[in-house]
Amino acid sequence: MRRRGVGAGAIAKRKLEEAKYKERGTVLAADQLAQMSKQLETFRGHLEQFASKRKQDIRKNPQFRMQFQNMCATIGVDPLASGKGFWSEMLGVGDFYYELGVQIVEVCLALRHRNGGLMMLEELHKRVLKSRGKLAQDVSQDDLIRAIKKLKVLGNGFSMIQMGGSYLVQSVPAELNMDHTTVLQLAEANGYTSAAEVKAALKWEPERIDHVLTYLLREGLAWLDMQATDGPQYWFPALCSKDAALDELNETSP
Structure with missing residues (x-):
């Protein structure tokens, strides 16, 4: 009976220690989360400052714009998510991609009778540049890809199919397996x-x-x-x- 009492006491003590460790672990996890959130908020602020200083490069240089988008993605910021807010007001990138999406739709519709609604990304890029004119803001294939992804809100009519190192742009609601x-x-x-x-x-x-x-x-x-x-x-x-x-x-x- 005495040994049973000691055994029960040891189990209770161990459970108490485990509860304390668990509680301590929860506190540490909460502290780490708070620190990470603070770091991300600081980084977000620096990113906004950077965007304010380099907004002309972001607007005019497709390569610089792609690198900026990648930086935003690392902290979960999507400048294209809305036509309103800081990013749209400061950079106009939201409006830029929505306007580019409209041009993509126009080109695809104009050629659908010839290609059935499929077009290589390179061909689409060439025709979009031609439709924009020489004085328009330059766009890259990466810009087209980002704009096409936003067109998915229209349904399953727009998507991209991997073709080697490039993409085939689909602008018809056909179910391709x-x-x-x-x-x-x-x-x-x-x-x-x-x-x-x-x-x-x-x-x-x-x-x-x-x-x-x-x-x-x-x-x-x-x-x-x-x-x-x-x-x-x-x-x-x-x-x-x-x-x-x-x-x-x-x-x-x-």
Whole structure:
């Protein structure tokens, strides 16, 4: 009985010590959180001062603007989150990206009848720069990517598909899965592919190939050339870098 009493007392003591350690740990965690919050607030203040001094560089220099955006991201600040507030009033970056988004939509809509709603980022960048004119503020591909991400509020009509080291911009609400993306990546080099090429490269069953190519054709993302010497070819206007190739395809397409 005596040993039982000692054992019970030891357990109670250990629980009391654990409770104290837990309480101490909670206090330390709260102190650390408070210190981190204070440091972030200080950094945020310095970032605002930096932005005030270098606002012209942020507005006019795309590379500098990208580095500034990355700095903001490290502390959870999104200058594009709203058209109001300090960042919009001081830098105008919120309005800048919303206006750029409108220009992106205009370019995509103007070319949708030709490319089915798919366009390489490089091509979109070139056409947006042309539409803005020589005297307009310069924009980079990074600016376009940030503006496109903001366009997602319009629904699933705008998105980006990874294509090697670049992106394919989608401006139509088509549901593209991994099979569709894989075929697009296969066709990237030449701008077209065929059922035979897909079968040889991916080892897919004919039903799977037909399902994917038929969908891309139906959605207007691909054009079918029945007069190719090696059999039917599926052309993707978004992947054709030269207008001449598009003109030739227009002549041969039904």
